[in-house]
Amino acid sequence: MAGIEVVRSIERDGLAEVDAFLDRLSRATGHPALGEQQWLDLNGGGGAGFLAALTRDADGGLAGYAQAVRDGERWSMELAVDRELPADDVARAVLAGITEEGGREVALLLTNAGTAEDALAARLGLRPVRDVHNLRRPLPPAELSSIAVRPFRPHADEDSWLRVNNRAFADHPDQSAWTPEMLEARERLPWFDAAGFLLHEEEDRLAGFCWTKLHDADGRRLGEIYVIAVDPDFEGRGLGRELVLAGLDSLWRRGAVIGTLYVDGSNARARRLYERLGFTLDHVDRVYVGALS
Numbered sequence: 001m002a003g004i005e006v007v008r009s010i011e012r013d014g015l016a017e018v019d020a021f022l023d024r025l026s027r028a029t030g031h032p033a034l035g036e037q038q039w040l041d042l043n044g045g046g047g048a049g050f051l052a053a054l055t056r057d058a059d060g061g062l063a064g065y066a067q068a069v070r071d072g073e074r075w076s077m078e079l080a081v082d083r084e085l086p087a088d089d090v091a092r093a094v095l096a097g098i099t100e101e102g103g104r105e106v107a108l109l110l111t112n113a114g115t116a117e118d119a120l121a122a123r124l125g126l127r128p129v130r131d132v133h134n135l136r137r138p139l140p141p142a143e144l145s146s147i148a149v150r151p152f153r154p155h156a157d158e159d160s161w162l163r164v165n166n167r168a169f170a171d172h173p174d175q176s177a178w179t180p181e182m183l184e185a186r187e188r189l190p191w192f193d194a195a196g197f198l199l200h201e202e203e204d205r206l207a208g209f210c211w212t213k214l215h216d217a218d219g220r221r222l223g224e225i226y227v228i229a230v231d232p233d234f235e236g237r238g239l240g241r242e243l244v245l246a247g248l249d250s251l252w253r254r255g256a257v258i259g260t261l262y263v264d265g266s267n268a269r270a271r272r273l274y275e276r277l278g279f280t281l282d283h284v285d286r287v288y289v290g291a292l293s
């Protein structure tokens with residue numbers, strides 16, 4: 001495909017250029033141009049199971065980027081393009097690369113999905129299978145939490161956190177199989193702050209947690225509830241609500257003026273909890289899948 005470069009790894013200079021492009025798009029749109037796992041794969045240097053396509057404008061500047069990583073049988077793919085650029089060609093270049101690698105199925109995540117994104121996915125032969133809702137609310141929260149929380153202790157709390165997380169999310173495909181390596185990779189990221197990773201204990205064990213993340217977008221300081229869960233043994237006692245309030249208060253005290261989180265569209269229980277706490281829908285990210293031939 002003319003003008004589109006497909007690569008299997010990205011070296012240091014190229015990485016700086018892609019990161020700067022993604023950063024510019026993220027700031028312009030107010031939401032991350034590339035999901036965190038894909039960003040970690042990109043910054044890990046690529047290699048086996050990694051594919052990216054780059055397209056440039058008339059001045060040679062990066063204008064579109066598509067990336068896919070192998071995830072078992074399936075490849076996970078994301079796209080980041082300048083608004084006016086048709087994304088079809090850069091997407092098709094990656095899809096062709098996946099087919100060459102023997103990939104048979106792709107899951108494409110498009111952020112802020114609307115009719116244009118649905119139409120793009122349909123042209124690529126992909127169908128929508130899952131919505132992820134981004135909810136927001138202004139800070140501070142109207143109420144304070146009434147439960148005790150303490151910060152996560154690196155090199156001490158990993159095993160108990162992994163156990164509770166993977167038990168609580170047993171029915172959620174992306175969230176139930178965290179490994180020590182995945183957790184440690186996050187602990188090394190610049191945004192990681194143990195003071196905003198709140199644990200609540202009962203009966204001498206971890207009962208639930210609210211892990212928060214601060215980021216700048218569009219000049220407003222966003223505070224994200226990054227992962228929240230209650231161990232199944234402690235569900236339905238009001239801990240989820242208290243943990244949301246504790247997380248929002250922590251984000252507010254560290255400078256965030258808007259609270260945000262991502263929740264699976266099918267997670268009716270969690271969505272109801274957040275809506276009762278004043279969160280409203282900001283946008284929907286959508287996953288599309290399809291077989292490749």
Ligand SMILES: CC(C)(COP(=O)(O)OP(=O)(O)OC[C@H]1O[C@@H](n2cnc3c(N)ncnc32)[C@H](O)[C@@H]1OP(=O)(O)O)[C@@H](O)C(=O)NCCC(=O)NCCS
Pocket residue numbers: 168169228229230231234235236237238239240241242261262263264267269270272273276
């Ligand atoms: C979502 C979650 C954090 C809620 O925690 P929780 O401590 O059970 O929640 P609470 O007891 O505070 O109850 C929250 C709401 O769920 C309702 N609820 C509690 N137990 C329930 C049950 N067994 N079935 C259906 N609804 C239930 C409560 O009535 C409450 O609703 P309300 O505000 O309309 O009264 C918890 O279920 C969980 O960890 N789920 C798996 C991980 C997850 O989905 N995390 C959120 C991802 S964004």
